[in-house]
Amino acid sequence: VSGAPTDPIQLARLLLAQSLGREGDALVLENETRESVLTSLRASRDAAPAVAVDETVLSNGERRVVGSDGARTDSRVRDAEIYEAPDLSALAALVSGCSRCALHSTRKNAVFGEGAADARVVCVGEAPGAREDETGRPFVGRAGKLLDRLLRSIGLPRESVYICNVLKSRPPNNRDPLPEEVTACSPYLLRQLALIQPEVIIAFGAFASRALLETKSALGRMRGRVHEYAGYPVVVTYHPAALLRNPGWTRPTWEDLQIVRRLLDGEGPLG
Numbered sequence: 001v002s003g004a005p006t007d008p009i010q011l012a013r014l015l016l017a018q019s020l021g022r023e024g025d026a027l028v029l030e031n032e033t034r035e036s037v038l039t040s041l042r043a044s045r046d047a048a049p050a051v052a053v054d055e056t057v058l059s060n061g062e063r064r065v066v067g068s069d070g071a072r073t074d075s076r077v078r079d080a081e082i083y084e085a086p087d088l089s090a091l092a093a094l095v096s097g098c099s100r101c102a103l104h105s106t107r108k109n110a111v112f113g114e115g116a117a118d119a120r121v122v123c124v125g126e127a128p129g130a131r132e133d134e135t136g137r138p139f140v141g142r143a144g145k146l147l148d149r150l151l152r153s154i155g156l157p158r159e160s161v162y163i164c165n166v167l168k169s170r171p172p173n174n175r176d177p178l179p180e181e182v183t184a185c186s187p188y189l190l191r192q193l194a195l196i197q198p199e200v201i202i203a204f205g206a207f208a209s210r211a212l213l214e215t216k217s218a219l220g221r222m223r224g225r226v227h228e229y230a231g232y233p234v235v236v237t238y239h240p241a242a243l244l245r246n247p248g249w250t251r252p253t254w255e256d257l258q259i260v261r262r263l264l265d266g267e268g269p270l271g
């Protein structure tokens with residue numbers, strides 16, 4: 001082949017195209033072997049300047065990365081940015097522009113969470129549903145009202161606790177979150193907890209409980225005792241939406257919340 005390109009990437013493309021019509025490791029370019037093309041590619045990669053020469057976080061949480069090849073936007077938030085967020089507002093700004101998993105492309109609103117920044121109790125559900133996705137708020141609608149009543153039954157007005165979900169974006173059609181989505185999103189929850197430093201976490205529903213406790217156990221087997229997540233005590237109970245469908249679970253839920261009350265009062269979990 002005469003006039004072979006000198007750009008290593010062009011060379012590699014040509015090598016690949018020619019390889020598709022050849023057997024084995026034969027010489028495929030005039031004066032170039034497969035090894036020499038690979039060596040060029042490695043050298044070009046090692047010599048390449050860092051793409052990002054300047055970064056700016058935009059007001060919507062996206063990051064504009066300006067490199068030697070011009071301006072482009074990269075909105076993938078890095079773990080370090082999450083763990084270094086100085087407060088809940090800064091963390092919420094990161095979530096609003098987050099594209100760490102595919103759910104960002106189908107959500108209407110990210111649902112970061114809300115409540116007292118110094119709450120003694122953090123309530124954690126599974127993921128936003130349709131109403132939450134519409135409003136950008138966690139635990140709204142009938143299930144949210146029932147949650148408010150449950151919390152009041154142990155002397156905790158909604159505004160005194162912090163309420164959020166494992167996932168901050170709604171899975172389409174309310175399907176179960178995927179493991180990779182939980183992995184991508186969990187640093188946000190960990191940072192929320194580190195900033196709030198609650199005395200107790202209440203995990204509402206089987207999914208949130210399993211995600212926090214990294215188990216596949218049935219909810220019924222996890223109830224009635226105190227677990228731990230990232231060093232925080234965790235009490236597991238039914239999700240208010242499940243209670244609306246199965247009012248018979250109201251009594252066990254109330255019993256679980258009594259464990260929370262006893263923990264807050266400095267008593268043993270079983271009284």
Ligand code: SF4
Nearest residue numbers: 098100101168169185
């Ligand atoms: S679910 Fe979490 S990780 Fe995925 S896009 Fe939403 S905020 Fe980002």
